[in-house]
Amino acid sequence: MxxxxxxxxxxxxxxxxxxxASPPGGRRGLAGWLPARRSWRxxxxxxxxxxxxxxxxxxxxxxxxxxxxxxxxxxxxxxxxxxxxxxxxxxxxxxxxxxxxxxxxxxxxxxxxxxxxxxxxxxxxxxxxxxxxxxxxxxxxxxxxxxxxxxxxxxxxxxxxxxxxxxxxxxxxxxxxxxxxxxxxxxxxxxxxxxxxxxxxxxxxxxxxxxxxxxxxxxxxxxxxxxxxxxxxxxxxxxxxxxxxxxxxxxxTTLSGRRLIATFDGPAPAIALPAGVSRLPAADRVLALDFDPARIGAADLLRLLAPPGTPAGTAAPADVTITRPSIEDVISRFYERHASTP
Amino acid sequence: MMQAATPYLAAFRARWRTTLRYRAAALAGFVTQCWWGAINIMIYAAFYRMAHGGDGAAAPFALHQTITYVWIMQATLALMPWGCDPDIADAVRGGAVAHDLLRPVDLWWWWFCRATARILGRLVPRALLMLAFAGLLLPRAGLGAWALHPPPSIADAALFAVSILLGLALSACIVVLLNIVTVRTLSPAGGNAVITPLALILSGNMLPLALFPGAFQTVLILQPFAGLGDLPCRFWLGTLHGGRAILALGQQAAWLAAVAVAGRAALRRTLHRLEIQGG
Structure with missing residues (x-):
């Protein structure tokens, strides 16, 4: 073929x-002139x-x-x-x-x-x-x-x-x-x-x-x-x-998480975090959450922040962004995970 | 056939052109060699007067022959294997020598063509200037006694041409060998430090080999570096004829073949265990 x-x-x-591999520093003085035993690695x-x-x-x-x-x-x-x-x-x-x-x-x-x-x-x-x-x-x-x-x-x-x-x-x-x-x-x-x-x-x-x-x-x-x-x-x-x-x-398989950043007009509300969601430290008016999309969908999380029927301009976030981890983060995490593998 | 030679001719052309660009270096070299040649000649003149009284009929060479020998040596100084190709030394240090291995060419021939082109590119301008100065200008300036004399006959000139070409090829082979040593040791310093002084002394460049003590003459004539200067000079002077001429050319050809074969074997071994520097 x-x-x-x-x-x-x-x-x-x-x-x-x-x-x-030579020992650091080597022999002292003129002895350094003598052929040293080299070890090989x-x-x-x-x-x-x-x-x-x-x-x-x-x-x-x-x-x-x-x-x-x-x-x-x-x-x-x-x-x-x-x-x-x-x-x-x-x-x-x-x-x-x-x-x-x-x-x-x-x-x-x-x-x-x-x-x-x-x-x-x-x-x-x-x-x-x-x-x-x-x-x-x-x-x-x-x-x-x-x-x-x-x-x-x-x-x-x-x-x-x-x-x-x-x-x-x-x-x-x-x-x-x-x-x-x-x-x-x-x-x-x-x-x-x-x-x-x-x-x-x-x-x-x-x-x-x-x-x-x-x-x-x-x-x-x-x-x-x-x-x-x-x-x-x-x-x-x-x-x-x-x-x-x-x-x-x-x-x-490495870093599937997403990050949600919601900014409010007033102080960010305290919400009960469902499984698979963790809150990150952020400014008063900002709610920063890491979540696993396999366990909770982004739409469900958004509904949690602004339940249907919430009057506009009260508790609903003024701005929401959802990001994926950067590719650099994914690779760094992957390398870290395998760093200890001999 | 032509197709097979294309890459090597291209390597030659490129190196020849880049080497020729160093015009100031060639001029500076020429001036230095005039000066050095003149000092050498004055020393020989003094020695000949002291030792032999005048032209030195008893010496191996007459004074005017020694003077011609000195000028030829100065004219062909660039023929000496001055060391590993500096571009290859740089490439070895930086790892770019990998690109030479990535070419579909026989590396030995590729380097041989580069070395030949570089030697010729340095040799031809300097040699032409020196021939014009010592062979044409000095006699016209009334300094004929200190001038370069032409070969006695056309036959001698032809023999000289063959001999100097063999010397050129040998020098290029030695340069390739130094390239290989550089690849192996990652530095051009060691190989150059051994070969350059050996070549300068044993080629007769420092002192005509005939003026060394008589007991050493056979060994001096037979060793490979004689072909880089001394033997071509003897052909120019017309002192080698018949059987001795054939022997001298045969000796040059034999050393050339030996160094080439050794170089190819060394290169094959080196490529087998090569580790290119750098990630």
Whole structure:
């Protein structure tokens, strides 16, 4: 069966690093010159990671710092070899068939540049055309499209070192896509960007996925990237897959609560709190309640605040807002919950 | 076939162009090398007068040959393996070297082309300026005794050309080896500190190898760094012919092959256990 070019299968993936541990301070004086006995510690970065990613999807890979995300990305890109486990990307084993594999992926590291510092952007593109052996006619159309959608025209002739971060990231995205890879791996693509740049990058990634069917694997610490883009989230922690589900499922199982804030013209009334509702400290005229929508619906709670028949302007709240916990709160709670898991 | 070479030619072109941009560095280097060459020549002239009385018929090289040797060495100073590619050293430190591994290219050839282009980009402007100065300007200024003399025959010039190309390839291979050491040790300092002084002394750049004590001559001629300067110079001076010429070129080719094979093996091992820096 011919594999689809971007299907990713990861099974039981393990990778550990050996790090040298020297006692702090070391030996005193000239004794420090003598060869010291170095002790080595093994740190398990990945211990039995498994998942499958179907072509044409956008998957978010998240996890706290040191969780193993970068190790996973490096293995999937073919630049790191795992200790054990199986990985295929479009039927190829990334590290064993590196040259064929890397010709079919595009990678953007938000913290590193793949463009040549001293070369104008367009010269860098031409170099990539030659590296990936893109036929000239195909290159012209792809380049023209990327220049237009990523708005690169104004700085194509500038050396990369003179670009702003936002410009550079747009150029980096174009650079990763000139050879039209079916799989695009993005490692923190929006790091350090201002809000308009982030929005532009997200819109571009979404369009790329919809129009070209490019499979996208994305790591980020900006949960808004996930909310805006990812259909599915894989949470990595302690080298394992802690969760693998649509983001809404993660939200529902982690932090499903809602918060109701009611402001009154006079002092907030004291009400009897039903099960699943707790009152938060707030100003006199404000009633702040956390509630679990699985146990009491928002409409029922509102009826409790202003029972039918209450004359307007007396006890009814002047203003009511109901909010969901922010995505940052959801993820922080999730990480906390798993922090103690060894 | 051409298709297969496309990425490597592109790497060469890009590096050649960026290196050529450092015009001020090339001019400064040229001026320094003129100065250094002139001092060297005055010292040799004094020694020859003291030791051999005049042109030194008994010395391994006559004074005018030594002077030519000094100018060629100054002209080709950029041919020396001055260390790991600085861009790669930066990339290793920041982790951007990962991008070199993400290219569908043979990394050894990719780095070899970059190294060759960088050496040539530094070498060609400096060498042309030096040839013009020492070979054309000095004789016209009435300083013919201190000038660079052309090779005695076309054949010698051709042999020199072959020899210097072999030297260029060897130098690039050594640079690639230093790149690999940098990837392994995460710092360019160690490898550079070992190779640069070795290359400067053993290539004859500091002192023509023929002027070292007689007992060391065989070893000095056979060691790899001789191919980076001393052997090309001897071809230019017309002192290597026939069997000795073939032996010298064969020696250069053999070392080139050895360093290339060693580099490829080291790179394969390194990629096997590579850990890229940074999260």
């Amino acid at each position: 011919p594999s689809s070019p971007a299907r990713i299968v990861v099974e039981d993936l393990c990778k550990s690093y050996r790090v040298a 093994t740190i398990a970065a990945l211990r039995g990671v498994a998942f499958t990613i179907e072509p044409g999807t956008i998957t978010g890979l998240i996890g706290p710092n040191g969780a193993g995300k970068s190790t996973l990305i490096k293995i999937l890109s073919g630049i790191l070899r795992p200790d054990s486990g199986r990985v295929t990307v479009g039927g190829l084993v990334p590290w064993a068939q590196r040259l064929r594999h890397v010709a079919r992926i595009g990678v953007v590291f938000g913290q590193r540049s793949q463009l040549w510092w001293d070369l104008p952007v367009d010269d860098g593109f031409a170099l990539l055309r030659d590296i990936y052996r893109v036929p000239p006619a195909l290159y012209r159309t792809r380049r023209a499209r990327l220049v237009e959608t990523l708005r690169l025209a104004d700085f194509l002739d500038q050396p990369v070192r003179q670009l702003s971060l936002g410009q550079r990231m747009r150029a980096e995205l174009a650079a990763a896509l000139l050879h039209a890879p079916p799989l695009l791996i993005l490692d923190e693509p929006t790091i350090g960007l201002d809000a308009p740049s982030k929005l532009a990058i997200r819109a571009f990634i979404r369009d790329l996925n919809r129009q070209d069917g490019t499979t996208i694997l994305l790591t980020t610490h900006d949960m808004h990237d996930i909310e805006a883009l990812a259909e599915r989230v894989i949470v990595i922690g302690h080298g394992r897959v802690l969760a693998d589900s649509p983001f809404e499922t993660l939200r529902a």
